Amino acid sequence: MTTPEASGYPPAPTSVLRLYRDLHAHPELSGREHRTRATVREALTGTGAHLRDCGGTGLEAVLRNGSGPVAGFRADLDALPLHEHTGLPYASTVPGVMHACGHDLHTACLTGAMQWLDEHRDAWSGTLVGIFQPAEETGAGALAMLDDGLFETTGTPDVVLGQHVTSAPLGRLLVRPGWFLSxxxxxxxxxxxxxxxxxxxxxxxxxxxxxxxxxxxxxxxxxxxxxxxxxxxxxxxxxxxxxxxxxxxxxxxxxxxxxxxxxxxxxxxxxxxxxxxxxxxxxxxxxxxxxxxxxxPAVYNDPAENERVAGALAGVFGAGAVAPPPDPLPASDDFSRYAERLGVPSVIWNFGVHDPALHASGEAVPRNHDARFAPHPTGAVAVGLAGALAVLRERLQ
Ligand SMILES: [Zn+2]
Ligand SMILES: [Zn+2]
The missing domain is CATH 3.30.70.360 (Alpha-Beta Plaits)
Structure with a gap:
């Protein structure tokens, strides 16, 4: 099993791993992410982030650190109506509901990144808006947050960023300028x-x-x-x-x-x-x-912003680990609403979360929305956290 320690990027702190496993064990369906939001709120309480409930069960977390750009970073909160069959020790405790799309990872990684940035204020400058978005799977959450005053206190952001897990090998980053999702x-x-x-x-x-x-x-x-x-x-x-x-x-x-x-x-x-x-x-x-x-709408990765993202990720994971997917993906995501509504550039990228040995075995690897979808227990958080931090530190200067 490949460990983050052997791959060059730092392991995730125990607190972020614990947060991930807690979220994974307690999934909530779209628009009902009450416990999830409360958990993120608790994790960010004590940081300098200003927290505001937004868009129903969403949370806007604004972390200011002097002058500089304003960047939004989206993490979706919701799970799927699926009964988990992974056998993981931290598998879902809610019958018929499962984090099968990795939104628990997105949420834990953004929370961990905000905690780190709060503690390392000399490493960046500007304003980070953590967008803890409900209801991605129903396509309603982004609009709900935009309609509920997201970015009202910070002004229109310079860029909106986001990451999503995929069933590629751990440490593989899929970044592509232009059309990314349909x-x-x-x-x-x-x-x-x-x-x-x-x-x-x-x-x-x-x-x-x-x-x-x-x-x-x-x-x-x-x-x-x-x-x-x-x-x-x-x-x-x-x-x-x-x-x-x-x-x-x-x-x-x-x-x-x-x-x-x-x-x-x-x-x-x-x-x-x-x-x-x-x-x-x-x-x-x-x-x-x-x-x-x-x-x-389709997701379009702004080419200039995409280049900055790809460069930041290559700095952590190595140039060979960052590559465009062969084609744009035929999936869709309401991440596109941010660029559509705000008229600002946006970039979303995918990161692989499965043990490379699994892929090398030639066996079919369970993909997102599969009841057996099981990201690497420690490496997935490490990659998501290291990637988010690399991009945010590059963009917030
Ligand atoms: Zn999904
Ligand atoms: Zn998803």
């Missing part, structure tokens, strides 16, 4: 007709046939309407209609999920989808209702 939009489509007996279809108005035609034709959007060099995904993953083989249903309901990097591609997916849905509804003589379920 946008994500989803809709619920309800097609309403007139139900009836299966033996007399001419007396009914069948919504099922039209809904099926819609789903089939939606597949032509990416293949026929989007530049093949542009990333675009359009998926229908749920479809519900009917209760019995001899009853024509009055309604068919399905959901559409779309992802893209460039906003113009995302808009193309949306308009093409709506055109097809309305066209097919007219052709079938049925009614149509389209409701947006979710929408998140």
């Amino acid at each position: 946008s994500q939009s989803s809709w619920r489509v309800t097609v309403s007709g007139v139900g009836g007996h299966a033996s007399r279809p001419h007396l009914a108005s069948d919504p099922l046939l039209t809904a099926v035609a819609m789903v089939a034709r939606l597949q032509s959007v990416v293949s026929r309407e989007v530049d093949p060099f542009r990333m675009a995904v359009l998926t229908v993953a749920t479809f519900h209609a009917g209760t019995k083989e001899n009853v024509i249903p009055a309604e068919a309901v399905f959901t559409v999920s779309a992802r893209a990097y460039e906003p113009e591609v995302a808009e193309r997916l949306r308009t093409a989808m709506l055109r097809i849905l309305h066209g097919e509804a007219a052709a079938g003589g049925v009614d149509l209702r389209v409701e947006e379920i979710s929408h998140l």
Whole structure:
């Protein structure tokens, strides 16, 4: 097992490891992070950070240290509705809830970084805004904090930063300028007709046939309407209609999920989808209702800020450890809301948290959102803390 001591970056203090394991054992779902927030609050009490509840169950922690830039650093607080199967001694004590996306690591590392910066004030200068954000997994937390006066006491930040765990080997940092995570939009489509007996279809108005035609034709959007060099995904993953083989249903309901990097591609997916849905509804003589379920913009890493982040990380982990992922990632994160709302540059990077030996074994390594997702028990915190501190010390000068 590779230890942080053998890898050049310092081990995490026991207090941060203890905090991580405590958060891991007590996960809370999106928007219900009461204990988590109280735990962070307690850990930062006694530092010079000004603490303010923000955005429901979030916490804004402002640490001032003389003149200099203002940097926001986001750590998400929430866990997932998943029953943990890691066998870890500090596994979740809450049935059906688990920190399977590593937000406990993000939170422990930012808390630890703020404690260190509070104690080492000659190592930096400026203002750090710790953004302990609720409800990342539901896409609601960033907006909730922005709507609740985040950055009001500090003024607009110069940059917003964040890090996220990934299932790469421990000590591997994935940093990429430009598009990093995709946008994500989803809709619920309800097609309403007139139900009836299966033996007399001419007396009914069948919504099922039209809904099926819609789903089939939606597949032509990416293949026929989007530049093949542009990333675009359009998926229908749920479809519900009917209760019995001899009853024509009055309604068919399905959901559409779309992802893209460039906003113009995302808009193309949306308009093409709506055109097809309305066209097919007219052709079938049925009614149509389209409701947006979710929408998140893509995450764009500002190239200049990204270079500073990559340089700071390379200084700690070595240039060979810091590399862009081969492609932007098709996941999404409401971290994009900060840059969108504030009009400031932002950068988020990923750090690997699994023992390299696991990856070398050739076996499938459990990824984020898997009930077996188990970051390295000490190394993951060490990497997250060392990375956060390196970037903050570089940016806050
Ligand atoms: Zn997640
Ligand atoms: Zn996550």
